[in-house]
Amino acid sequence: MIFSKRCLHALRAVLYLGTQPPERDFIPIREISKKLDIPFHFLTKILKDLADKGFIESSRGAAGGIRLAKPTAELNVKEIIESIEGEDYFSGCILGFSKCDSDNPCALHDRWVAIKEEIQKMLGEEHLEVLSTRIQEQGLRLLEM
Amino acid sequence: MIFSKRCLHALRAVLYLGTQPPERDFIPIREISKKLDIPFHFLTKILKDLADKGFIESSRGAAGGIRLAKPTAELNVKEIIESIEGEDYFSGCILGFSKCDSDNPCALHDRWVAIKEEIQKMLGEEHLEVLSTRIQEQGLRLLEM
DNA sequence: CTAATTGCAGACAAAGTTGTCTTAATTAAA
DNA sequence: TTTAATTAAGACAACTTTGTCTGCAATTAG
Numbered sequence: 537m538i539f540s541k542r543c544l545h546a547l548r549a550v551l552y553l554g555t556q557p558p559e560r561d562f563i564p565i566r567e568i569s570k571k572l573d574i575p576f577h578f579l580t581k582i583l584k585d586l587a588d589k590g591f592i593e594s595s596r597g598a599a600g601g602i603r604l605a606k607p608t609a610e611l612n613v614k615e616i617i618e619s620i621e622g623e624d625y626f627s628g629c630i631l632g633f634s635k636c637d638s639d640n641p642c643a644l645h646d647r648w649v650a651i652k653e654e655i656q657k658m659l660g661e662e663h664l665e666v667l668s669t670r671i672q673e674q675g676l677r678l679l680e681m
Numbered sequence: 682m683i684f685s686k687r688c689l690h691a692l693r694a695v696l697y698l699g700t701q702p703p704e705r706d707f708i709p710i711r712e713i714s715k716k717l718d719i720p721f722h723f724l725t726k727i728l729k730d731l732a733d734k735g736f737i738e739s740s741r742g743a744a745g746g747i748r749l750a751k752p753t754a755e756l757n758v759k760e761i762i763e764s765i766e767g768e769d770y771f772s773g774c775i776l777g778f779s780k781c782d783s784d785n786p787c788a789l790h791d792r793w794v795a796i797k798e799e800i801q802k803m804l805g806e807e808h809l810e811v812l813s814t815r816i817q818e819q820g821l822r823l824l825e826m
Numbered sequence: 827c828t829a830a831t832t833g834c835a836g837a838c839a840a841a842g843t844t845g846t847c848t849t850a851a852t853t854a855a856a
Numbered sequence: 857t858t859t860a861a862t863t864a865a866g867a868c869a870a871c872t873t874t875g876t877c878t879g880c881a882a883t884t885a886g
Contacts, residue, residue: 538683538770541844544777551788564862578845580863597853598861613789625683632689633825643696643812643821644758651803658796667788676788680778686874709832723875725833742883743831 543620545574546582548678550591550616554608554668562594562601572678582620589619608664614656626656688765690719691727693823695736695761699753699813707739707746717823734764753809759801771801
């Protein structure tokens with residue numbers, strides 16, 4: 537599995553938010569936790585991170601919860617993954633070296649450049665707006681079976 | 682960083698073996714540990730795994746060490762990565778679900794299929810033979826700077 | 827045979843990830 | 857104003873990954 541649990545939980549939670557009917561405002565974390573089978577307190581921490589990064593907003597108290605901070609058209613999968621796994625998760629060196637570029641390439645640099653650019657392109661194009669409607673229309677899963 | 686430390690250490694060690702002159706037989710793990718700056722005992726365990734999987738052979742005692750178990754043309758980067766990270770590391774579901782295919786796709790399935798096939802293709806084509814000569818001819822790095 | 831050199835095995839430790847629990851702070855509604 | 861519902865914060869624990877250490881087993885050189 538390529539992504540950490542934190543990242544998977546974050547992705548699924550954000551996709552859940554994106555697929556909620558627009559008339560819903562703040563959605564309780566408890567609801568997401570139950571629907572997606574993610575440990576509540578763990579999810580709370582992860583979502584707090586996403587809130588600090590500006591992806592979601594939260595409100596305490598009754599009728600509180602979380603909601604997306606931007607329109608779904610302005611949120612893509614890549615930036616959510618990178619906010620959890622680190623900004624250089626896809627752009628970094630495949631051998632983990634901090635300085636690796638065409639001037640000082642690692643042994644796998646050339647081949648990896650092509651792959652990682654493709655990954656970034658595809659995931660960067662994957663906006664929540666399209667994704668959410670696709671999930672709803674085709675009944676795509678956010679849950680383990 | 683996409684790969685675990687175990688995997689990076691394994692990759693670099695195998696690439697080191699591939700770039701050694703053919704007249705060298707068994708190469709001491711201590712040498713690899715020093716040259717690549719990888720903790721010795723940790724590396725020993727990782728290489729034991731690779732030996733159990735059939736990628737390398739080892740010999741104890743004086744003049745002992747490890748060597749590749751197959752010709753470099755028959756070893757590629759993909760199988761080494763998968764032997765460390767797990768067979769489904771690249772082929773599995775991006776949301777981590779155990780059952781995810783075209784019949785029961787997860788929310789990101791379609792897009793991810795294209796990317797992961799590309800990754801597997803490229804890394805599967807990356808044989809140690811070509812890689813090693815490229816590393817030697819172009820002086821590519823196996824080390825952090 | 828002996829000694830030196832190496833990989834092997836397993837206990838242990840340090841650090842990171844994942845998850846649980848309790849309490850506090852905030853908000854809306856009764 | 858009280859009460860219920862909710863996020864926030866932080867201590868703690870379980871587990872995994874990463875790394876260290878010690879001694880053992882095998883092999884070769886002398």
